[in-house]
Amino acid sequence: MSDSSFPNSVSSPSKRPQGTVRYDNSGRVVLVTGGSNGIGLAICRYFASSGASVLCADIVEYPDLNEERVHFLRTDVSLESDCQHAVATAIEKFGAMDVLVNNAAIQPPSSYVRVEDLKADDYQRMLAINFSGYTFMAKYALKVMRAQRSGVVINISSGQAHRTTRGVPVYGPIKAANILQAMQWGVEYARDGIRVVSVSPGAIDTPLVRASLEAQGGERELANRHPLGRIGKPEEIAAAVLWLSSSEASFITATDLQVDGGLGAFGAFADPYAMPPIDPS
Numbered sequence: 205m206s207d208s209s210f211p212n213s214v215s216s217p218s219k220r221p222q223g224t225v226r227y228d229n230s231g232r233v234v235l236v237t238g239g240s241n242g243i244g245l246a247i248c249r250y251f252a253s254s255g256a257s258v259l260c261a262d263i264v265e266y267p268d269l270n271e272e273r274v275h276f277l278r279t280d281v282s283l284e285s286d287c288q289h290a291v292a293t294a295i296e297k298f299g300a301m302d303v304l305v306n307n308a309a310i311q312p313p314s315s316y317v318r319v320e321d322l323k324a325d326d327y328q329r330m331l332a333i334n335f336s337g338y339t340f341m342a343k344y345a346l347k348v349m350r351a352q353r354s355g356v357v358i359n360i361s362s363g364q365a366h367r368t369t370r371g372v373p374v375y376g377p378i379k380a381a382n383i384l385q386a387m388q389w390g391v392e393y394a395r396d397g398i399r400v401v402s403v404s405p406g407a408i409d410t411p412l413v414r415a416s417l418e419a420q421g422g423e424r425e426l427a428n429r430h431p432l433g434r435i436g437k438p439e440e441i442a443a444a445v446l447w448l449s450s451s452e453a454s455f456i457t458a459t460d461l462q463v464d465g466g467l468g469a470f471g472a473f474a475d476p477y478a479m480p481p482i483d484p485s
């Protein structure tokens with residue numbers, strides 16, 4: 205076909221069908237840590253609206269008190285006894301444990317320092333919640349899943365697990381460990397009917413990111429670093445979690461999925477994108 209005969213008029217991309225996916229999580233029991241805000245809240249809502257019974261384990265109360273499919277349990281994941289109690293509560297209340305989403309993590313603004321200036325309290329809290337919390341929850345959930353011979357564990361990691369920047373001496377290294385936890389547990393339990401994967405988000409619009417937005421150059425700047433030109437929505441992480449935990453992802457285990465608007469593929473040596481004009485609204 206010559207260039208002149210190639211059709212040059214197509215309908216606008218925004219008018220093209222985009223395809224949809226619908227999930228049925230009827231009868232499934234899902235435990236989400238840190239489900240009262242941000243990404244965890246979107247995950248709770250997506251599972252509940254697709255029929256699952258959800259246990260939200262958080263230190264702050266779940267905001268949708270009228271949501272019948274979500275049961276809130278005050279849980280501090282840094283305490284092994286609370287993690288054990290959360291898994292036991294899911295079994296007592298719903299009779300099984302089909303999906304565990306390890307999501308609760310903190311990144312205090314005061315932790316954005318060189319390692320030499322790290323406060324002992326920030327270090328210990330991040331280690332206890334972001335690393336030990338994932339381990340304790342998995343310890344009790346995997347025991348139940350192994351008896352069921354069925355289950356999925358999803359660790360929410362971060363783009364900061366794959367590459368780093370200045371001023372994050374603890375958060376990033378622990379997020380990298382969350383990926384290796386998923387790989388190790390995935391390998392260990394692969395013959396028990398259990399899959400374990402991690403998800404690495406780019407910047408997502410949540411209270412955690414809002415707390416450090418200025419330190420990251422502001423919203424326009426942070427959005428522009430992502431090839432898609434915006435920061436992500438919590439629902440875009442929830443959608444990936446629902447897919448990975450479904451039977452449509454049955455051959456996926458012991459690996460990581462980056463959901464980051466292209467951030468991870470964009471080289472630091474590349475020219476930055478031109479900043480978009482300021483939106484007058």
Ligand SMILES: NC(=O)c1ccc[n+]([C@@H]2O[C@H](COP(=O)([O-])OP(=O)(O)OC[C@H]3O[C@@H](n4cnc5c(N)ncnc54)[C@H](O)[C@@H]3O)[C@@H](O)[C@H]2O)c1
Pocket residue numbers: 237238239240241242243244261262263264279280281282306307308309310333360361362363364404405406407408409410411412413
């Ligand atoms: N927002 C982002 O841009 C981004 C990017 C990459 C990775 N992540 C990861 O996604 C996950 C969720 O982040 P987010 O932005 O939604 O955070 P968030 O701060 O908005 O929400 C975290 C939730 O965890 C809860 N929590 C804190 N300490 C807890 C504890 N000890 N026990 C139980 N719950 C506790 C909080 O109460 C809160 O409800 C984290 O693992 C985070 O590292 C976030």
